[in-house]
Amino acid sequence: xxxxxxxxxxxxxxxxxxxxxxxxxxxxxxxxxxxxxxxxxxxxxxxxxxxxxxxxxxxxxxxxxxxxxxxxxxxxxxxxxxxxxxxxxxxxxxxxxxxxxxxxxxxxxxxxxxxxxxxxxxxxxxxxxxxxxxxxxxxxxxxxxxxxxxxxxxxxxxxxxxxxxxxxxxxxxxxxxxxxxxxxxx
Amino acid sequence: xxxxxxxxxxxxxxxxxxxxxxxxxxxxxxxxxxxxxxxxxxxxxxxxxxxxxxxxxxxxxxxxxxxxxxxxxxxxxxxxxxxxxxxxxxxxxxxxxxxxxxxxxxxxxxxxxxxxxxxxxxxxxxxxxxxxxxxxxxxxxxxxxxxxxxxxxxxxxxxxxxxxxxxxxxxxxxxxxxxxxxxxxx
DNA sequence: TACGTGATGACATCACGTGTCATCACGAGC
DNA sequence: GCTCGTGATGACACGTGATGTCATCACGTA
Numbered sequence: 001x002x003x004x005x006x007x008x009x010x011x012x013x014x015x016x017x018x019x020x021x022x023x024x025x026x027x028x029x030x031x032x033x034x035x036x037x038x039x040x041x042x043x044x045x046x047x048x049x050x051x052x053x054x055x056x057x058x059x060x061x062x063x064x065x066x067x068x069x070x071x072x073x074x075x076x077x078x079x080x081x082x083x084x085x086x087x088x089x090x091x092x093x094x095x096x097x098x099x100x101x102x103x104x105x106x107x108x109x110x111x112x113x114x115x116x117x118x119x120x121x122x123x124x125x126x127x128x129x130x131x132x133x134x135x136x137x138x139x140x141x142x143x144x145x146x147x148x149x150x151x152x153x154x155x156x157x158x159x160x161x162x163x164x165x166x167x168x169x170x171x172x173x174x175x176x177x178x179x180x181x182x183x184x185x186x
Numbered sequence: 187x188x189x190x191x192x193x194x195x196x197x198x199x200x201x202x203x204x205x206x207x208x209x210x211x212x213x214x215x216x217x218x219x220x221x222x223x224x225x226x227x228x229x230x231x232x233x234x235x236x237x238x239x240x241x242x243x244x245x246x247x248x249x250x251x252x253x254x255x256x257x258x259x260x261x262x263x264x265x266x267x268x269x270x271x272x273x274x275x276x277x278x279x280x281x282x283x284x285x286x287x288x289x290x291x292x293x294x295x296x297x298x299x300x301x302x303x304x305x306x307x308x309x310x311x312x313x314x315x316x317x318x319x320x321x322x323x324x325x326x327x328x329x330x331x332x333x334x335x336x337x338x339x340x341x342x343x344x345x346x347x348x349x350x351x352x353x354x355x356x357x358x359x360x361x362x363x364x365x366x367x368x369x370x371x372x
Numbered sequence: 373t374a375c376g377t378g379a380t381g382a383c384a385t386c387a388c389g390t391g392t393c394a395t396c397a398c399g400a401g402c
Numbered sequence: 403g404c405t406c407g408t409g410a411t412g413a414c415a416c417g418t419g420a421t422g423t424c425a426t427c428a429c430g431t432a
Contacts, residue, residue: 008380030420042380045420046379051419078370117302120298123301142366145363146371149338152331152334159330177331181371184328185265190411215387226411226413228389228411229410232411237388237389
């Protein structure tokens with residue numbers, strides 16, 4: 001038998017989300033989280049840089065984007081690379097998790113600080129995509145525009161996907177959004 | 187003679203920026219700022235919600251956007267409304283302030299927390315534009331895409347504008363960026 | 373058996389941010 | 403000219419977030 005129960009990080013994440021739902025993010029203190037998880041305050045900050053990070057841990061989407069842009073066939077058009085990437089990301093990290101992601105979005109929406117962190121995560125993705133395209137020889141301004149477009153398509157469609165009453169897949173909504181975007185800015 | 191020297195808010199802003207440049211944002215404490223401004227810590231938080239806000243105060247760009255979309259001629263195409271709006275915003279708040287905005291960008295870039303706040307300000311602009319277009323009868327998804335596009339054009343071009351060695355105006359760079367965007371996603 | 377390693381606990385400390393009450397200048401109204 | 407409301411500030415206390423530092427203990431390895 002170990003001195004400590006394993007899975008400290010996971011227990012902290014679960015306890016935190018439970019408490020955020022029960023009493024709100026701001027009203028939840030780190031000692032409350034660690035008490036429920038059976039750990040100390042100091043240990044919480046060894047696993048998470050700050051209180052918000054417990055909701056955003058383990059998000060490797062920027063890394064996925066970097067790899068997929070690297071490995072895309074050399075001749076592929078950038079928009080093709082983006083759509084293939086979005087197809088892979090949505091399948092791996094979004095489809096089938098709609099209820100869980102709705103709960104998470106509700107928590108994030110309830111607190112401006114969490115909203116800020118969420119936006120920074122999106123910005124990390126933007127940076128990764130932009131750097132990836134620049135590595136393929138695309139000029140910085142064009143790479144930035146492509147990255148912004150990819151992130152816009154993903155998250156505008158993400159909200160639509162969570163809000164819709166039906167069961168359209170996220171990638172379908174993204175493809176329609178791209179069509180609507182082309183028409184809107186023409 | 188007043189009991190207090192006037193312009194408390196302005197003095198706090200100046201002292202804060204000086205200290206951020208001298209010793210960095212994180213290393214600067216609120217008591218240091220208020221000591222230089224001749225005020226107390228408590229007064230600082232009466233003028234600014236938190237330490238970061240001292241760099242982002244008085245930014246009424248979302249309000250400008252709301253008004254301009256409201257007052258735009260009914261028959262105008264959304265992209266025309268956006269370009270007219272960007273023309274007005276850049277003239278009022280950007281052109282002629284390049285050096286000052288470069289200093290500010292350098293401070294914001296140096297700290298992840300400031301970067302987060304900056305992204306939230308951009309998000310407020312997004313929300314204002316999206317709401318404005320919805321009020322004109324445009325459906326939510328299309329309004330969101332237009333808002334994202336407008337903000338993308340402004341800030342991608344803003345970085346280009348600050349980085350360029352020459353003197354191209356911001357609105358010129360924005361117009362070129364729109365052309366490049368249309369071509370990139372076609 | 374001894375030792376290095378890694379995760380955790382225990383404790384101290386600082387800065388951020390807020391609630392609360394007192395203080396004082398200014399202007400409105402009588 | 404007096405009183406009183408208003409608004410900005412000072413003064414003080416305090417909870418919480420976040421970090422540095424050292425001790426502790428299980429485990430694996432030689």
